[in-house]
Amino acid sequence: MSISSFPSSLEEEEKEEGDVGSAVEGESGGSQNGGRGREPEYFGWVYHLGINSIGHEYCHLRFLFLRGKYVAMYKRDPSDNPGIKPIRKGVVSHTLMVEELGRKRVNCGEFYVLRFYNRLDETKKGEIACATAGEAQKWMEAFDQAKQQAVYDLSIATGRHKLKTASELNLEGHRPRVRRYAHGLKRLIRIGKGPEMLLRKTSDLESYMRTNTYLEVDTTDAIEAHDWRCVRTANGIRIFEDIANKGSKTFLLKSVGVVDASLDTVFEVVLSIDRNKRFEWDMLTGELELVDSVDGHYDVVYGTYEPKNLTWWHTKKDFVFSRQWFRGQDGEYTILQFPAIHKKRLPRSGYQRTKINPSIWEFRRLGSSESPSSKCLVTQMLEVQSSVWDRFKGDCCFNFERTIQFALLSQVAGLKEYFEANPALTSETPSTIVHSSCSDDAIDRAELEDSELKDEFYDAIANGDSLEDEDSDDDDVEPSKAGKVTFKNVSWAIARLALKRNSDLLKNSELDARTSAITIDPSQFHGSLHQGKGETDTNCWSTPTGQGFMIRGKTYLKDHSKVLGGDPLLKLLAVDWLKYESNINQIALHPKCLVQSEAGKRLPFILVINLQIPAKPNYSLAIYFGAEKPINKESLLGRFVDGTDMFRDSRFKLIPSIVKGYWMVKRAVGTKACLLGKAVTCRYLRQDNFLEIDVDIGSSSVARSIIGLVLGYVTGIVVDLAFLVEAKEENELPEYILGSVRLNRVNPESAVTLPGCCSDTAASSPS
Missing domain, CATH: 3.30.530.20 (START domain)
Incomplete structure (x- = not known):
């Protein structure tokens, strides 16, 4: 974990009065003023892990506090020690990543470790350990809310009010002198049981229900074959x-x-x-x-x-x-x-x-x-x-x-x-609410938000705020309003007709209707992986229909209904199956890439999705999709293509479905949609007529674990992948499948190396 020191001097510290400790002494209080004052505060005990200046590992029990996008770390619980100052504090940034490392042995006990690092600079990193997997998840959810607040504040901020990244400091290094963190705390959500229970590694936890998420329990996002x-x-x-x-x-x-x-x-x-x-x-x-x-x-x-x-x-x-x-x-x-x-x-x-x-x-x-x-x-x-x-x-x-x-x-x-x-x-529940006795007038957000704050607490998480449907047991529960299928009682002929009509309307809205469509000739585009000639063909790719996937319908925000996917918006052009000693970035810039070919340059738009697969050697599955018309700048796809990396991370979605393969691999991969930008590191390159998305699967230990299992059975697997831009507003619905691909029993030995291909891990060029 990395945060930056506050630019405070000793004189500034002496001028500040009060701290968070004095704010949590009471146990009751009134409601807060204004919508922005209602944000919850999370706090609890964690282990702070790291390496000191002489190379020795340390493990310190610390009290972590999070309010909005502001974070503080204490040696003791400030509610029991009025006047105590935080030893670290900072601001959650939109560039922070949180990786769940799983169970590790800490202080003669098994704990769950979270790794924090800056998405743009992975040298700034640190770790904390939690008593249970549930506590680790709650901290990830809390930091995800803080990141969303940071993204929002950054989107509306201008000039000097924007977050600054100067004076960055690694948590494993020297602690800075810090000033008061917060004042007038109202709603505190305790995570965990405290230091004694943490050391005993208890597991008597109850689920903490998130405040802005909904779990859909009756449908999956792809059709399963089990009966x-x-x-x-x-x-x-x-x-x-x-x-x-x-x-x-x-x-x-x-x-x-x-x-x-x-x-x-x-x-x-x-x-x-x-x-x-x-x-x-x-x-x-x-x-x-x-x-x-x-x-x-x-x-x-x-x-x-x-x-x-x-x-x-x-x-x-x-x-x-x-x-x-x-x-x-x-x-x-x-x-x-x-x-x-x-x-x-x-x-x-x-x-x-x-x-x-x-x-x-x-x-x-x-x-x-x-x-x-x-x-x-x-x-x-x-x-x-x-x-x-x-x-x-x-x-x-x-x-x-x-x-x-x-x-x-x-x-x-x-x-x-x-x-x-x-x-x-x-x-018993690990999440308890504590109220302060401070009056509403005592809450001054300006005191909490230092206008000259230069510290950043880098974060992003693997668990997204936009949760997809739970895995379905069609024998377990009856379908509910939260997961019904729109076409359940309608004939398939009418359903197909509706899908075709929606597909035509979609092309008119997402693509520029004022421009005439060009004819895409598949014979002009070639990748290292050949297109399949039939179902029995192996080590190849093909284009599946969208009817194997469930996507958000027009009324999703009202009844959470999902509908069968239609034909993909973009046409699948080719697939490259590559290998290299390290990750291959910015494939679209390679002179041998089809994007740089004469036929590729004539296309209005090309989407390149580069799935970077960790192994020995590393593999890259580069998938190329083409549009027959230019992108409509005002559409959701237009805002995604030309938007910020933050917006892309919050919208880029994948639905996997293993059509044929070993049953345990099927269950491990699942059929639920995943926001890739929140699960793993995604880098974007927007130039000329293309957008490339480099998806670093190895950036998540969970994703590495799953992909390692898949690679062991890959020669016997048929897998469908559907890529989407997630719709979150009513005017963005219904969703559509951006592009889809079927990979049929791919052989790792058939991967090729592009001569002179860039294989460093540098970040992509600015959009």
């Missing part, structure tokens, strides 16, 4: 089988249950390997031991179990498996579990080594910010051999309840009973 049928109900859970993929060697089962606890709490309990906790709900794999931690989102675990209570044999079993977890932009948690081999854990004497079934845990919050709920939907999916499952179903004498598979699926029931028997885990 689930309930085959058993036991202990308050339902067990389903996937009947869509009959004939394959493996079969999918899943158990689904509603757990009366917050999303973060349930996730912490499942991820915990604490023996005493697991013995209370896990009847099979209670004995677990951490073998290796690869990174904050990936580890290897060793376990044992005795199946004598389930089967007729009494052989002791041991196993090794890897766990990979991540949280989506909608707050949903996913844990992938694969059988593994590790040299540190050979078979134990007296135990028989076995492989656990590949499985996935999914945790989804029920309800929305407008209707808070402490309950969550827990789903566990399990892969079994088809022959084994067929035998279970065909043998009426066979007791499925006495199998290992049933014991694994019953872990959901164990969680349900565990939380019902421990109400203390669900009754």
